[in-house]
Amino acid sequence: MCTTCGCGIGQTRINGKTVQLRRHAGTALRYRPTQSDHAHTHEQAPSSVTDLPVPGTIDFGAGIAGTHAPGMSQTRMVKIERDILAKNNQYADENRRYLAERGIFALNLVSSPGSGKTTLLVKTIDMLRDRFPVAVIEGDQQTDHDAARIRATGVPALQINTGKGCHLDAHMIGQALQQLSLRNNSLLFIENVGNLVCPSGFDLGEAHKVVILSVTEGEDKPLKYPDMFHAADLMLLNKCDLLPYLSFDVGQAIAYAQRVHPGLPVLQISATQGGGMPEWIDWIIAGCRRAAAISQTAQPHDS
């Protein structure tokens, strides 16, 4: 449907089951009847000052909020003053509270398609499964191929199909959390839809966004897609075993990323050959310990 990025509505699925859209979950909405619903015609009355500017009346046409005088006409101003994504952020806060209470360390993995997210996850799970209970939420437009690859490692994985949608949102993750029944002090990976643009603005309630850039891509991607690198707390430079065969400039890529996000930590890894993986594993373990410690301070009775 979307001509910009291919996103759409009404096709979201979790493990193949259709997900109810939020807008239709509540009570019926009061729609203004369309013209075609009327069998008769109304005498056309001036519906607003904007439609029919009359000399001597207040000019609403300037289009600048704050110039209106409430009470001078049928129209009035309603202040909202809220973030457009306030609803998503509310769901994200709920997810974050749910995860914090249980000492669960959640990471939101974001990258363009083909950077090696799923391979990285499979290797990471192999290295960590004996230390923590691990679970994965997989986001893809279609198929459950990735969830199947994760399940083959023996850890639970839930596949969210976004249909035409180009990112996961906090409401989807909230529903997934209900279905996953995660263990306390566990590790949750959320593999977002492969897309360097849309997932950047949607908080899922995770502890950190981790952006993965592979050396088979251009080193200027952090400049081309700055929002994602700005939103991430860690950058993994993947497929570093291929560097001898490429003209990729590692120093330049890191410099670009840190120009967009000053101080962004970067780890150079190779998921397939294992290079740099111990540092990545250490980073995760430190996060898991922090999450577990915080939940114990908050709820000493909850083990």
Place this chain on the structure above:
Amino acid sequence: MHELSLAENILQQIEDTAATQTFHRVKTVWLEIGQLACVEQESLRFFFAVVTEDSIARQAKLEIIGIAGQAMCQECNRTFPIAAYYEACPHCGSDALQITNGDEMRIRELEVE
């Protein structure tokens, strides 16, 4: 970013507001969109028109107020306008900038009747 999703979020907040503050038609919606926010304004306008069809915000005018990007340099503590995340401090050349303005996406107010 995902402008369709943003448009749906805007409509949802309008409908939530309509449920508490009685009005039957939205004539104008004012948004504040920062220069650094990942929003394509033309795309947002297009999707807003699509999702508000058959809603109380049908044919509502969308007024987008641009908020200029602004950053503070963490080296020299000066504040200055920026147009992109990758810009450096024009005074000392440092990349260590903190965004102080221009990454917001807010619904400011509605004109309703």
